[in-house]
Amino acid sequence: MTDSARAHVPESVAKGREVVACLEHVTKIFDDAPAVDDLNLEIYEGEFFSLLGPSGCGKTTSLRMLGGFEEPTSGRILLGGRDVTYQAPYHRDVNTVFQSYALFPHLNVFENVAFGLRRRHLEKAEVARRVGSLLEIVDLPNFEKRRAAQLSGGQQQRVALARALVNEPKLLLLDEPMSALDAKLRRQMQIELKRIQTQVGITFLYVTHDQEEAMTMSDRLAVMRAGKIEGIGSPRDVYDSPSTEFVATFLGASNLLTGEITSTGGPFATVTMSDASTLSVPSDRVPDTGGATNVKVGVRPEKISIGAANASTPPGHNALRGQVRVSTFTGVGNQYLVDTASGVELTVYAQNIGQESAPRSGDNVTLTWPAEHTFAVRPMRGGRRDDEEPSEGE
Amino acid sequence: MDESVLTDHSRGVKKERHSSGWGKKLAPYLLSLPSGLWLLLLFIVPLGILLIQSLETCSPATGACVMTWSWGELPHQVSLYHQQFITSLIFAAVATLIDLVISFPIAYWIAFYGGRRKNFFLIMLLVPFFVSFIIRTIVWEFILSNNGFILTFLRNQHLVPSGFHVLGTSYAVIAGLAYNYLPFTALPLYVAIERIDRRVLDAAYDLYANRREAFLRVILPLSMPGIFAAFLLTFIPAFGDYVNQEILGGTSNTMIGTVIQNSFLVNFDYAGGASLSVVLLAVALLGIWLYARLLGTSTINEYL
Numbered sequence: 001m002t003d004s005a006r007a008h009v010p011e012s013v014a015k016g017r018e019v020v021a022c023l024e025h026v027t028k029i030f031d032d033a034p035a036v037d038d039l040n041l042e043i044y045e046g047e048f049f050s051l052l053g054p055s056g057c058g059k060t061t062s063l064r065m066l067g068g069f070e071e072p073t074s075g076r077i078l079l080g081g082r083d084v085t086y087q088a089p090y091h092r093d094v095n096t097v098f099q100s101y102a103l104f105p106h107l108n109v110f111e112n113v114a115f116g117l118r119r120r121h122l123e124k125a126e127v128a129r130r131v132g133s134l135l136e137i138v139d140l141p142n143f144e145k146r147r148a149a150q151l152s153g154g155q156q157q158r159v160a161l162a163r164a165l166v167n168e169p170k171l172l173l174l175d176e177p178m179s180a181l182d183a184k185l186r187r188q189m190q191i192e193l194k195r196i197q198t199q200v201g202i203t204f205l206y207v208t209h210d211q212e213e214a215m216t217m218s219d220r221l222a223v224m225r226a227g228k229i230e231g232i233g234s235p236r237d238v239y240d241s242p243s244t245e246f247v248a249t250f251l252g253a254s255n256l257l258t259g260e261i262t263s264t265g266g267p268f269a270t271v272t273m274s275d276a277s278t279l280s281v282p283s284d285r286v287p288d289t290g291g292a293t294n295v296k297v298g299v300r301p302e303k304i305s306i307g308a309a310n311a312s313t314p315p316g317h318n319a320l321r322g323q324v325r326v327s328t329f330t331g332v333g334n335q336y337l338v339d340t341a342s343g344v345e346l347t348v349y350a351q352n353i354g355q356e357s358a359p360r361s362g363d364n365v366t367l368t369w370p371a372e373h374t375f376a377v378r379p380m381r382g383g384r385r386d387d388e389e390p391s392e393g394e
Numbered sequence: 395m396d397e398s399v400l401t402d403h404s405r406g407v408k409k410e411r412h413s414s415g416w417g418k419k420l421a422p423y424l425l426s427l428p429s430g431l432w433l434l435l436l437f438i439v440p441l442g443i444l445l446i447q448s449l450e451t452c453s454p455a456t457g458a459c460v461m462t463w464s465w466g467e468l469p470h471q472v473s474l475y476h477q478q479f480i481t482s483l484i485f486a487a488v489a490t491l492i493d494l495v496i497s498f499p500i501a502y503w504i505a506f507y508g509g510r511r512k513n514f515f516l517i518m519l520l521v522p523f524f525v526s527f528i529i530r531t532i533v534w535e536f537i538l539s540n541n542g543f544i545l546t547f548l549r550n551q552h553l554v555p556s557g558f559h560v561l562g563t564s565y566a567v568i569a570g571l572a573y574n575y576l577p578f579t580a581l582p583l584y585v586a587i588e589r590i591d592r593r594v595l596d597a598a599y600d601l602y603a604n605r606r607e608a609f610l611r612v613i614l615p616l617s618m619p620g621i622f623a624a625f626l627l628t629f630i631p632a633f634g635d636y637v638n639q640e641i642l643g644g645t646s647n648t649m650i651g652t653v654i655q656n657s658f659l660v661n662f663d664y665a666g667g668a669s670l671s672v673v674l675l676a677v678a679l680l681g682i683w684l685y686a687r688l689l690g691t692s693t694i695n696e697y698l
Contacts, residue, residue, distance in 0.1 A: 069596055089599040096600045102593035106615045115611075116601035163601065 018045040019081075020203045021066060021094075021171050026075030028061050028227075035061040037227030039075070043171065043205055048197050050206040050214035053224035054250070059207045062224075063173050066205065067096045080170050090119075095164035096173040100180065101156045103148035109135070109159050110144035116167040134162040137196060154185050161193075165200055174206045178213060190216050211251050215239065223247045239300075240373070241285045245380040248298050255304075255346045256296040258379070261286065268371060271297050275342040279318045280371040287378050295376045301349040303373040306336060309364035317368045322346065324363045334358050338367060447668035459664060471669040475653050479677065482649040485564065485639075486632035489571035493579035493628050494621065496572070501583035501620075502613070506592070516584065523577050531641045534570050535561065538642065562644030570638035578627040586620020587613070625685065630678050650674055 021043040028036040036058040043049050051059040064070040065077060068089030077085045084092055095116065104112050113131045122130075135141055138158040148156060157177055164172055174193075178186045194217045197204050208214050214221045215235040222232040223246070231238045231247035242248035245256065259271040259279065268280040279297050289295060299318070306324075313319040322340040329352075336348040336359065348367060350358070359365050448467060452459040472479070504515045522530065536542055538560045548554045560566050590613065598608040636651030643649070650670065657667030 067596075067600060069599075088604070089596070090602045090604050094600075096597070098593050098597060100591070100593055102591060102597040104594060104597070104612060106612075106618075115598070115603070119602035119607060163597075167601070 017047075019043070020045050020079070021205070022076075022078040023062065023066070024076040024078065026062070026065060026072045026077060028058070028065060028070060029073045030061075034058075034227050036065070036072070039227065039229065041222065041229065041232075043203060044220075046201055046203055047219040048194065048204045048206065048217055050208060050218040050221040051224055052208055052211060052214040052221050052251070054209055057224040058227040059209075059224050060175055063096075063175055063205065063207045066171070067094055067173050068092050093170045094173060095167050095169040096175065097157075097160045097164050097177045099175045099177065101148075101160040101177075103156055103159055103163070105148050107148075108144065109140070109146050109148070109151070112148065112159055113163045113166050115163065120167070130166050131162075134166040137165070137199060138162045139192075153180050154189065157181065157189065161196065165196070165202060168200075169202065171203045171205060174204060176208055177206075178208070178210070186213070193217060215251070223251055225250075241375045242298070242377060243287065245296055245298075245377045248296075248375070248377055253301050253347060254298045255301060255344075256298045256377075257340075257342065257344050257346075259295060259297050260293045261289070261295055261376075262293075269376070271295060271376060273342045277320065277342065279320075279374060281374045281376045282372050285375040287376060289378055292378075294379055296379050298375045298377060299369055299373060301335075301347040302351075304346070304348045304367050304369045306338070306348050306350055306359055307366050307368060309366055311366045311368075313366070313368055316371055318371050318374055319366055319368045320346070321364070321366055324359050324361050324365055327359060327361050329358075336365075338365060340367075444668050444671055447664055448672045450665050450668075452663065452665045454662065464665070467665055467669045468673060471666055472673055475650060475670065478648050478650045478653050479673070481564075481647055482633050482651065483677075485568050485571060485647075485649060486629050486635075488568050489575065489632050490579070490625055490629040492568070492572040493576050494583075494624060497576060497580035497583050497624070498617075501580050501587050505584055505588040505590075512588075516581075519580055520577055527574060528637060528641075530574060531570055531637055534566075534573060535641050538566050538569070561642060564643070564647045566642040567639050567647055567649070570642040571632045571635060574635075574638060575628045575632050578631070579624040582623035582627060583617065583620045586617050586623070590616045622685070626682060629681070633678060633681075634674055 019042050021041075023039050023041040026036055026039045027034060035056075039058070039062060041062070051062060053059045061070060065072050066079075068084070068087060068091075071086060075085070076083055079092060079094060104115065107115070110131055113134060114127050117127045117130060131144075132141075135143060138161055140155060140158050140162070143151070143155070143159075148159065151159065157180075160177070177193075178189055181189060190213055193204075197217075206214070206217065218235055220232065220234055221238060222229045223238065224230065225246050231243040231251075238247060239251055242251060242254070248254040248256065257273060257279070259273045261269055262272045262278070263270040264283065264286070267283055269283050269286045271279050271281055273279070281297060287295070309321065320340050320342075322338040324336050325339050325345070326337040328335045331352065333349055333351045336350070338346045338348055340346055346367060446461070447459065449461060449463050449465065450459040451462040451464050451467075500519065504512055504519075508515050537544060539545070540559050540561065545554070545558065545560065549556060549558070560569075594612060594616070595608060598612045603611060634651045634654075636649060636655050639647065639649040639652050640655075643652075654667050654670045654674070657663045657670060
């Protein structure tokens, strides 16, 4: 585990590389309610992986089980191939950046960062060298003598990061580390964190409820809901072809229309709406409905072009007719709410690239988009977003 | 918490204050007047009288005292009773140490594992102390007496020799002191431990500290303010205590409190008693100062 061995890690998706951490059929039950429900997850060497989901979805519990702060009710946890399910946190080659940073208030910055190294009885000179180099990496040189209480939120976060990274763990767990920072600082730290991860080459498991954060930084991410993973893959894959209605609505905005699959086979399936209009969906983006024909067809707002009512539909495109209800200018673009003939309201987002005449509210328009940008998902159980569930007591 | 409501509220208060400038200036003094008078009449004045008395010479026959600036009285009293001072110091220190060792696990357990019943457990800890100090000590006299159930049992089981006794020994006095001052140790400890962020403990475990190291490197240093407060609140009253020694002790382990009490109430040597009280006060202050220097309260204050 030398520095040079970790120096370079490509940003590509980490398929086929060594599995660093693995959850096998992990279930955690708190007071009869499953917080994590038969979870399977593999994290690869060197990747930046995010667990994304609303509060109460079990993402923090999963992280705490990896850290050793919770024991699973059933299932196995492997770290570097070794079963650590019931191992104490201080025996695990894993370090955590806590949500509140949890810096030691009685120690200065140097001693905070050196804490883990001292517990491992490293030589004094080596401790000083590694703490110094980590404080350099997190951009906090000459802060050694300060106390945690004398630091700003952003600085505390950097210390927490340095304190964990200095031990060169197999896996770094980050539990919503940005939640206490303001929006501007958060965006700065996202870039910074990604830079640091690339520089040190340590595997990051990042837990967040902020989809933008997860998409910006991750090599891969998983969207969790009610203790289960609903979608997993690279941010682009999960965004462009969400596997469930929940993923489609939680990760970015989606327009979803209810319809029935009327023909399959070939590269595109056909879905018929209630008003008999049809949409084409790439066959590989149609979920296994298990015989049922009810699906929801989705398209992202920025994929849709808005045109005049009499505009022709280019070949290979889906088209819907409607009337603009609201048109909002946001500076970088225009956002439209369009009522379609089938009674569904669609959101359309058009970039401000200087087009001459933007449709106004009341105008009849045609919405078109390339058929390959269409996806279909099974209607969600219960039909509502579960992002207001009670949170999992930390 | 709605911040806008708070700021609106404080703005309202400001307006009111502006309307009466005099009241605003006088308010802090008026508010502190009752406690200030209380302290002046019942603490500062008696302390002054005590200091004056320690420099007077009193006639043993009439009890009348005259100011003679007899500074020599202080070292004289110390030379007479230094043994009792040392006994008090040792008894109070041992009792405080025992209290810290007993209270820490209790306070730790209530603070970390008490859950919703924290207050219930605290009350349970305090219930015995609703009973008067003297009565509690007399009950201890029953418990430790030669015919008490503990010694009777131990003798019957032949676990101790037939002549074994506890009452009248230093152990009995220390036990009584430790028992009587336990809440003064437990409560400040509880308050300090309760304030420790549990996540900091998680962080210690995460950074390879086992349970023992996490305790020594994190819990104990973060409990230091509580330990310091507990020490002050236990050691100082125990140092000057005379009830425990009077009831549970014998003649060989007289504490300074008993000497002072006798000076005032038995020998009517007001000047001597006052001198001893002044020395006691000085020793206590010196002890606190040393303790603060050694354990560094400044570093404690920094993160409070």
